[in-house]
Amino acid sequence: MAIKTIGVLTSGGDAPGMNAAIRAVVRTAIHNGINVKGIMRGYAGLLQEEIVDMDSTSVSEIIHRGGTILYTARCQEFTTAEGQKKGAEICRKHGIDGVVVIGGDGSFQGAGKLSALGINTIGIPGTIDLDIACTDYTIGFDTAVNTAMEAIDKVRDTSTSHERCSIIEVMGRNAGYIALWCGFANGAEDVLLPERYDGNEQVLIDRIIENRKRGKKHHIIINAEGIGHSTSMAKRIEAATGIETRATILGYMQRGGAPTCKDRVYASIMGAKAVELLLAGKSNRLVAYKNGEYVDFDIQEALAMTKDIPEDQFRISKLLVR
Numbered sequence: 377m378a379i380k381t382i383g384v385l386t387s388g389g390d391a392p393g394m395n396a397a398i399r400a401v402v403r404t405a406i407h408n409g410i411n412v413k414g415i416m417r418g419y420a421g422l423l424q425e426e427i428v429d430m431d432s433t434s435v436s437e438i439i440h441r442g443g444t445i446l447y448t449a450r451c452q453e454f455t456t457a458e459g460q461k462k463g464a465e466i467c468r469k470h471g472i473d474g475v476v477v478i479g480g481d482g483s484f485q486g487a488g489k490l491s492a493l494g495i496n497t498i499g500i501p502g503t504i505d506l507d508i509a510c511t512d513y514t515i516g517f518d519t520a521v522n523t524a525m526e527a528i529d530k531v532r533d534t535s536t537s538h539e540r541c542s543i544i545e546v547m548g549r550n551a552g553y554i555a556l557w558c559g560f561a562n563g564a565e566d567v568l569l570p571e572r573y574d575g576n577e578q579v580l581i582d583r584i585i586e587n588r589k590r591g592k593k594h595h596i597i598i599n600a601e602g603i604g605h606s607t608s609m610a611k612r613i614e615a616a617t618g619i620e621t622r623a624t625i626l627g628y629m630q631r632g633g634a635p636t637c638k639d640r641v642y643a644s645i646m647g648a649k650a651v652e653l654l655l656a657g658k659s660n661r662l663v664a665y666k667n668g669e670y671v672d673f674d675i676q677e678a679l680a681m682t683k684d685i686p687e688d689q690f691r692i693s694k695l696l697v698r
């Protein structure tokens with residue numbers, strides 16, 4: 377049966393570029409003569425029937441804005457079988473026969489459940505963490521990593537002026553991609569990744585002391601959120617080295633702000649591809665960017681994939697710092 381009406385929602389943590397993806401979903405659908413409904417606040421809004429009609433102008437003036445005009449939420453009820461059944465019934469009640477879910481792995485689990493209940497679903501990877509295994513790109517990573525890089529440059533200025541050691545904590549949940557990229561881009565003296573860090577602070581302390589003897593004016597340690605404890609780490613390092621050490625936790629600033637060109641472009645293409653998959657009668661698929669191409673994967677297969685920090689990149693990040 378041909379799709380007549382689709383819904384679009386954003387779920388999990390927001391990410392810059394989600395609006396560009398929503399815009400692409402709405403405009404591609406309208407171009408193909410399909411109605412679009414915006415489902416507010418992710419699965420929570422679906423269960424509350426917070427569903428609004430969208431037209432081309434609903435997505436005017438948003439391509440350059442961070443956040444998500446549909447709002448986002450986490451929803452415990454939707455992780456239950458009853459919640460999912462209710463969600464599918466609400467879709468049917470509103471004539472929604474396809475849903476585009478923009479979010480992360482958790483959101484895709486939900487999309488898989490909706491699909492099993494007869495609502496065609498397509499996922500789009502939207503998270504600053506870059507931690508979705510099937511894809512080399514996730515919407516928001518590029519903006520977040522640029523925001524973090526600029527912030528770390530600023531901390532570095534003051535760290536040098538005061539000849540301090542700085543521990544700067546970046547987001548990423550359990551993944552170290554933002555930390556690794558900032559390690560390169562900011563020329564950090566140390567980068568601590570959850571995938572690799574063995575907790576040996578003595579190695580850090582020895583390097584800080586050694587670098588200071590060689591005349592280094594600062595020591596920047598980028599610490600990933602998945603390791604955390606930056607403030608207590610700073611206290612221990614200061615006590616052990618005698619060098620003033622400060623912790624800065626960048627936090628939510630990494631999730632906001634105008635999306636970069638890359639995020640706008642990839643989000644736009646992925647949004648359009650998602651609708652094209654629905655039009656082709658597909659369901660339970662994730663749009664991904666892999667090895668230079670836009671592709672799609674079965675949701676369960678995608679969720680079973682794993683990825684790790686490329687060892688070679690980690691090795692090179694360390695050898696560039698002296």
Ligand code: ADP
Pocket residue numbers: 387388389419420449450451452453454455456479480481482483484485486487489503
């Ligand atoms: P992300 O999508 O960024 O990984 P979460 O893990 O918080 O974020 O998931 C977002 C939402 O997706 C959850 O609040 C919940 O409503 C839904 N969800 C997560 N896991 C499941 C699951 N196993 N089954 C159904 N829905 C889920």
Ligand code: F6P
Pocket residue numbers: 389503504505547548549550601631
């Ligand atoms: O997934 C994006 C992210 O910002 C992670 O980096 C972080 O661990 C998490 O979301 C924070 O979530 P919340 O918005 O619930 O505090």
